[in-house]
Structures are given as C-alpha cells and as structure tokens.
Amino acid sequence: MRSGAKVAIVGGVFIVVAGGVGYGAYNVLNGDGGGSTTAESKSTEVRTGPLSAEEIRTTAEDFLAAWADGKDPELAAAYTNNAAEAKDAVAGYSEQAHITGAVITPGKATGAKVPFTVKATVKFEGLSKPLSYASELTVVRGLTSGKPLVDWVPTVIHPKLEKNTHLVTGEAAKPPxxxxxxxxxxxxxxxxxxxxxxxxxxxxxxxxxxxxxxxxxxxxxxxxxxxxxxxxxxxxxxxxxxxxTTLDAKVQAAAEQAVKKFGEASVAAVKPSTGEIVAVANNRKDGFNAAMLGKQAPGSTMKIVTAAMLLEKGLAGAGKPAVCPKTALYEGTSFHNLDNFEIQGGTFTQSFARSCNTAFIKLIDEAKDDHALPSVARQVFGLGLDWQTGIASADGSVPEAEGGGAAAQYIGQGTVQMNVLNIASVTATTKDGTFRQPIIVPRDLDDRQLAVAERQLPGSVGQQLRDMMRATASWGTGRTAMSGLGGDKGAKTGSAEVDGQATSNSWFTGFQDDLAAAASVESGGHGGDAAGPVVAAVLSAG
Known part of the structure; x- marks a missing residue:
C-alpha cells in the first residue's frame, strides 16, 4: 500500500484514504489487474475462460482506487483495456473538471458489471460544490494478456459522457x-x-x-x-x-399546446405590420427547431407566391376563368389534383381556394419563363435573402429550375425548400403588402443588417391575393380549420409529398387581422386536417 495512506472502517466499508482522497477498496495493487507498471505477475501463463468473481471484484476495486487517488492517471489507466484514452480521462477528471475529494464506492457486481457511486467536490477559483452520481463498469479479460481489465468506455467516468467528450469546469461561455x-x-x-x-x-x-x-x-x-x-x-x-424578445407568452403557450396534438409538428407566427416573431413551437422527438431551421417542400402553400407571379404578369386574375382539369402535362411531366378532382368553368379564385394543381401548371406555358417564380420569391417575398432574425434560421430557397422541375416549384414541390417561419412570412407579406424580415429580438440590440426585399407587392396583386386567401378561409379548403375565427381572415392549405412517403406532409398558413401563422405536420395528410387546427389555435390566441 502506498506510503502515507490511512486506513479506517466507515460504516462497515473498508476505506483507504490517500492524500485526502477516499475510495472503497480491498487491494490497491494485486499485479493481476493490468497494473504491471508497478507489480509484476508471478506467472507468465495467459489466462483464458470466464472471469472469476474474485477477478472482477479486485480489478474493479483496484481501478476505482487508483482513479479516486487521482495522483497517477497512468496507474489507473493500466487497469483498463484502453490505457491511452483512460489516462487522458482520469487526468482530465481533476485537471479539467476540477473534481477533488472523490469517494468512489463499488456496489455488488452483477456478472461482470460493477456499479459504483461517486461523491466528490468540484472546486474552481475559490468556489466549491458537492457532486454525486452513479455509474458502472464492466470487467473483461484482456485479449493478449489474459488479465482481467476494465472495459474502457467514457461512461465509466460519468454516465452522460460519449465518445470525444469530457468534463470541464470553468467560467460559463456566456452570461445567464x-x-x-x-x-x-x-x-x-x-x-x-x-x-x-x-x-x-x-x-x-x-x-x-x-x-x-x-x-x-x-x-x-x-x-x-x-x-x-x-x-x-x-x-x-x-x-x-x-x-x-418579440415573442408573446400567451400566443407561445397556445402554440406549445397546439403542436402537442400532433407528432413532428411545427408552427410559427409573425406580425405582418412589423415582422416580429410572436411564437415558435415544435413537437419533435429530436428536439430540432424545425420551425426556424427546417428545409422541406411546403406544398400548395407556395401557391401564394406562384399566384402573385401569375397575377403580376397578367396571366391570371382573381375573377378570370382558369382551366382546372384532372391532370396536366408539362414537358413530359404529369401532374394531378388531390383525388383527381376537376373544376369545370371555374375562376382562378376557385382554383386557388380548392388548391387545384393543374390550373397553375396549365398557366406555365403562358408564363414562358421558368425563372419567374424564383425572381418573385426573392424580390417581393424576401425568400433566399440573408435573414438576420437574431438567432440561427433558414431563409427559404427557390432555386432556378427548368422544365418539369420548374413546374413542380409552382405547386411547392421539387427543389423548393421552406420552413413554417418562411411561409408565415409569405402570408405576412401578402397581408401587409411589404416584406418585413422576421425578427425575434429588436434590431437595435446589435445593429444587425436586416434583409430588405427589392420591391413591394403591387397593390392590385396584393388585394387579389388577400381576397383569394379570404375565399379559402370562408368556403375553400381552409374553411373547417378557420371557421371559429372572426375578424379579417385568410388561409391557404398545402400537402407535400416528400421522398415517396405513404402520407403527405400537412401544411397550412393563415392570417387574422395583424397576425400571420403557418404550421406543418409530417405525414399529417391534408393541410386542413392537421396543420390547419394548429394555425387556428395560434391565431385565436393572438
């Protein structure tokens, strides 16, 4: 036993205290636990076969003793089957995590697994706080030496550690x-x-x-x-x-409750008059902030942008006739409506309100410009600009495309990539007539440069778009979801087919007075069925 160690019986447990550090142990070095740097085994025979209970017990105790002592990381590491990684981890325990006074107590082994508890103190620049946790280790037989060794994994040091991670104590990166x-x-x-x-x-x-x-x-x-x-x-x-922040606790609470009703759901709400983000919520297994960082096809909610382009070019009018057949072909690519419905003798407003894909596809031939949609998306709706919301966000993408790829963009498929904040902003721009970049903290906090669209939504185009969204909310595909809302309200539904999934993603966006919101529910089906109620709940709270 190392010179200077003191032995005591505490609560029936044999405790060795060395240099003020304690550990539960029965044998500091026994020569058969991998610590050959200080004690050589008397036998050169390589052992094989299952480990004995004694081998498991003494190896675990010897390792825990050396680790708790903290003075010789190399010694502790020698009791493991990965000395290099173990040495760094044990050294970092005191040098980087500033953990001292560790009392490590092994529990009763279950097979080769040995649980243990750690009680220690974290000290840093005159501050200290107790630390306690439980973990476990597994003893295995060395492949070449035949000696019982601790199978090294990061969780031996702390149960929350993973590969390429370690404990650190120091000044917080940023103030609370x-x-x-x-x-x-x-x-x-x-x-x-x-x-x-x-x-x-x-x-x-x-x-x-x-x-x-x-x-x-x-x-x-x-x-x-x-x-x-x-x-x-x-x-x-x-x-x-x-x-x-620009958030509203009441609306945020409603958003949190709304997304809980559906798995993999996201919602965001924006004030059209200011661009202020009022709420952002997600219900996802991975905890990802998809509402602001997601990138997916938005389905027919993209038709707001497409309609703006068609109206501005004079290729469509809210009250003008629009052909809506069951299917439509564009440069070899076939498109169809949900359940292959058709509208005979209808107007562009009817096609918009009922989300007729083919009506939009049929108008592409007249547009004669595959790049018109990306241009309007960027110049009027601010999509693809460098948004500086205050935190990380994805600002939408409508890349230039050709042929059938460009046609797919018209209905929010293909290479179009959006999140619900992007679509809420599209609706907010439609409601106000001017793109106001979404923000979650005031600009004057850091004088960051906000994105500015090249031009406003033309007045007559904006008026027709708002009326078409009002029709969607009143008697179109958004009627059921928006039925409980009063005031000036409008909506647009969307269903997006992604990667051949069996059920399409549900998208919905709408406005009520000075609040715009959008939601998506992965594999939620029709836009009005899943995403619609989420948007309605948020708008109602605003």
Missing amino acids: IKAVDRNGTELTAQKYPSLAPVLEQLRNKYGEKAGGKSGVEMWIHTDGDNTPRSMLLTLSKGKTGELR
Whole structure:
C-alpha cells in the first residue's frame, strides 16, 4: 500500500484514504489487474475462460482506487483495456473538471458489471460544490494478456459522457439571461419547452449585451464541435441580464399546446405590420427547431407566391376563368389534383381556394419563363435573402429550375425548400403588402443588417391575393380549420409529398387581422386536417 495512506472502517466499508482522497477498496495493487507498471505477475501463463468473481471484484476495486487517488492517471489507466484514452480521462477528471475529494464506492457486481457511486467536490477559483452520481463498469479479460481489465468506455467516468467528450469546469461561455416576452413576462424552457434551443442561442449571442456576467459551471465538452454545452453543475450563477424578445407568452403557450396534438409538428407566427416573431413551437422527438431551421417542400402553400407571379404578369386574375382539369402535362411531366378532382368553368379564385394543381401548371406555358417564380420569391417575398432574425434560421430557397422541375416549384414541390417561419412570412407579406424580415429580438440590440426585399407587392396583386386567401378561409379548403375565427381572415392549405412517403406532409398558413401563422405536420395528410387546427389555435390566441 502506498506510503502515507490511512486506513479506517466507515460504516462497515473498508476505506483507504490517500492524500485526502477516499475510495472503497480491498487491494490497491494485486499485479493481476493490468497494473504491471508497478507489480509484476508471478506467472507468465495467459489466462483464458470466464472471469472469476474474485477477478472482477479486485480489478474493479483496484481501478476505482487508483482513479479516486487521482495522483497517477497512468496507474489507473493500466487497469483498463484502453490505457491511452483512460489516462487522458482520469487526468482530465481533476485537471479539467476540477473534481477533488472523490469517494468512489463499488456496489455488488452483477456478472461482470460493477456499479459504483461517486461523491466528490468540484472546486474552481475559490468556489466549491458537492457532486454525486452513479455509474458502472464492466470487467473483461484482456485479449493478449489474459488479465482481467476494465472495459474502457467514457461512461465509466460519468454516465452522460460519449465518445470525444469530457468534463470541464470553468467560467460559463456566456452570461445567464432572463428572457422576457414583449410584455415583460418571463420565458423559460420549463414552461415553454419548445423555446429551449431558442433561449440557449439567445443566451450565447446576447448574454453580455443584456448586461449579464458569466458564472462558473461544469459541463460536457464535445471535442472539435460547436454543439451547445450540456451543463451538469452550477457553482456560481453569475449575474443575469434581462433580454426582451418579440415573442408573446400567451400566443407561445397556445402554440406549445397546439403542436402537442400532433407528432413532428411545427408552427410559427409573425406580425405582418412589423415582422416580429410572436411564437415558435415544435413537437419533435429530436428536439430540432424545425420551425426556424427546417428545409422541406411546403406544398400548395407556395401557391401564394406562384399566384402573385401569375397575377403580376397578367396571366391570371382573381375573377378570370382558369382551366382546372384532372391532370396536366408539362414537358413530359404529369401532374394531378388531390383525388383527381376537376373544376369545370371555374375562376382562378376557385382554383386557388380548392388548391387545384393543374390550373397553375396549365398557366406555365403562358408564363414562358421558368425563372419567374424564383425572381418573385426573392424580390417581393424576401425568400433566399440573408435573414438576420437574431438567432440561427433558414431563409427559404427557390432555386432556378427548368422544365418539369420548374413546374413542380409552382405547386411547392421539387427543389423548393421552406420552413413554417418562411411561409408565415409569405402570408405576412401578402397581408401587409411589404416584406418585413422576421425578427425575434429588436434590431437595435446589435445593429444587425436586416434583409430588405427589392420591391413591394403591387397593390392590385396584393388585394387579389388577400381576397383569394379570404375565399379559402370562408368556403375553400381552409374553411373547417378557420371557421371559429372572426375578424379579417385568410388561409391557404398545402400537402407535400416528400421522398415517396405513404402520407403527405400537412401544411397550412393563415392570417387574422395583424397576425400571420403557418404550421406543418409530417405525414399529417391534408393541410386542413392537421396543420390547419394548429394555425387556428395560434391565431385565436393572438
């Protein structure tokens, strides 16, 4: 036993205390646990076969003892089957995580698995806080030495560690913030789970600008990655800065509840008069902020942009006739309507309100410009510009296409890529007549440059578009979803077929007075069935 160690009986457990660090153990070095750097095995015979209970017990205890001692990471690593990685991890336990005074107590083995508990203290620049957790290790027989060794995996050090991660204690990257809505109500991830990734980004970007001061934390660091820190322990909270957002707690709460009704659902709401983001919510297994970062085909909600282009070119008029056959062919690509419906003797408004794909496809021949849609999307609706919302967001994409690919874009398929914030902005632009780039924090907070569209929506085009959306909400495909709303209201439904999935994605967008919202539900089917009620619930709360 190492010189200077003190032995004591505590609660019936044999405890060895070395240099002020404790660990539960029965044998510090036994020569058969992989620690050949300090004790050689008397036998050169390579053992084979299943491990004995004694081998499992002593190997686990010897490793835990050396780890807890903390003075010789190389010794602890020698008890494992990956000495290089284990040495770095054990060394980092004290040097990077600043964990000291560890008492590691092994439990009763189950086969080759040995559970253990850790009780220690994290100390950093005069601050300290207790740390306790449980983990487990597995003992295996060395492939070449035949010795019992700890099978090295990161979770041995801490159950939340993964490959290429380690524990770090230090000053927090950014100060804490108290995010509040437009009316001063506090927004927390506990009350509004969808905002967790949003609040983390806001803290990282605006913590200092909001007047905060960094605290001291212990977190899981991912090597070579900008992944947000996974905080494990707070030693000092620091000074919290207050950050006002454009969100509305009441509308956000409604959005959170609405998306819970459907799996893989997202919704966003924007004020047409200002571009302020009022709510953003997701219900996804992966926790991804798809409402702002998603990139998918938006289906027929894209027909708002397409209709604007056709109306501006004089190729269609709200009250003018529009041919809506069951199917339509464009440069060898066939298109059809949902359930192959047709409208005989109808107008462009009827085709829009009932979401007739073929009516739009038939007008492409007259447009004689496959690039007209991307141009209007960018120049009028601000899609594809560099949006500076305040946090990371994808600003939509309508790339130039040819032939059948261009035709597919007309109805929101093909290479068109949107998220619900993009489509909510399209609806907001239609309602107001001017693209106002969505923002989640005021521009004057950091003087960032907002995206500006090249031109406004022409007055007569905007009026016809709004009337067509009003018709959709009143008697078209959006009627059921929007029936409970009053005021000035309009809508557009969409169903997007992606990667040959059996059921299409449900999309819906609408406005009510000075609020526009859009939602999507993956594999939700018809736009009015799933995404429609989500949008209606959000608009109703506004």
